[in-house]
Amino acid sequence: MFIPDDDSGTRQMRLGPFGVRLIVVLIVLAVVLAGVGVATYWKVASVALEASEVKADNDRLTAEVQKVWQLERLMADMLETDFKIRTRLGIKFPEDWPGYRYRLAPESEVERVGTEPSEAGPGREVANEAGEAEDTALFFVWPVTQGWVTSEFGEGGSAAGNHTGMDIAAQTGTPIRAVADGRTVFAGTDDRYGNLVEIDHGRRLSTRYGHCSRLVIRPEQLVKRGDIIAYVGSTGRVTTGPHLHFEVLKNGRTVDPRAYLPKY
Numbered sequence: 001m002f003i004p005d006d007d008s009g010t011r012q013m014r015l016g017p018f019g020v021r022l023i024v025v026l027i028v029l030a031v032v033l034a035g036v037g038v039a040t041y042w043k044v045a046s047v048a049l050e051a052s053e054v055k056a057d058n059d060r061l062t063a064e065v066q067k068v069w070q071l072e073r074l075m076a077d078m079l080e081t082d083f084k085i086r087t088r089l090g091i092k093f094p095e096d097w098p099g100y101r102y103r104l105a106p107e108s109e110v111e112r113v114g115t116e117p118s119e120a121g122p123g124r125e126v127a128n129e130a131g132e133a134e135d136t137a138l139f140f141v142w143p144v145t146q147g148w149v150t151s152e153f154g155e156g157g158s159a160a161g162n163h164t165g166m167d168i169a170a171q172t173g174t175p176i177r178a179v180a181d182g183r184t185v186f187a188g189t190d191d192r193y194g195n196l197v198e199i200d201h202g203r204r205l206s207t208r209y210g211h212c213s214r215l216v217i218r219p220e221q222l223v224k225r226g227d228i229i230a231y232v233g234s235t236g237r238v239t240t241g242p243h244l245h246f247e248v249l250k251n252g253r254t255v256d257p258r259a260y261l262p263k264y
Helices: 017-089
Strands: 148-151 167-171 176-178 182-190 192-199 207-215 228-232 243-250 252-257
Touching: 017 228, 176 192, 192 228
Parallel strands: none
Antiparallel strands: 148 167, 167 243, 176 228, 182 192, 192 207, 207 228, 207 243, 243 252
């Protein structure tokens, strides 16, 4: 029964058992929906809070990584200065010199059975339909897996001209490996680069390895990628301490080795 405040007549409505049950169901449904809404809100709020915390952690880690990169660049500058001072003053490099411990590539990339070069023939060729060698980092491996790149291709500009290859400082006696399958076209002594190896990989692409302390390969020998061909040294007229001078030649002209080497 509805009794209004004014003088209008009262209104009366009868509810049977079905109507009562319907009202109860609606009330229960409203309570359930309200509960689900509250639970969903808290869940969304919790996820948002967690995402905010993750973002804050990520920002902190990014800042830490930036600091590490800055320290690495500072370390590289210090190693470069130390390398130049030692080589110019003739100071011997200690066995634990930090530059020797830089890892340029995983050992697994060049691990092979035995230590002597293989007599097997050249492997797969990498060339396009025109017969020109293609640049592919998957074709090459690093000639020295541990060391420190002291000079990049094109650096210099002295009277001798820009640098024609890449210098990798490493301990005397560190193995030097063939970066790809090929045939040795030179293995001997060069006035400028000391003990030198040159390997023809076919398709007008070849590599050179200079300043070696000892060669374990002979001319016209076939080698496989990863075979030991020589050992790091400091021979030759133009040298600044124990290191490998590595060149890549395409069509007889030196090119940047970075285009052929895997990233590390």
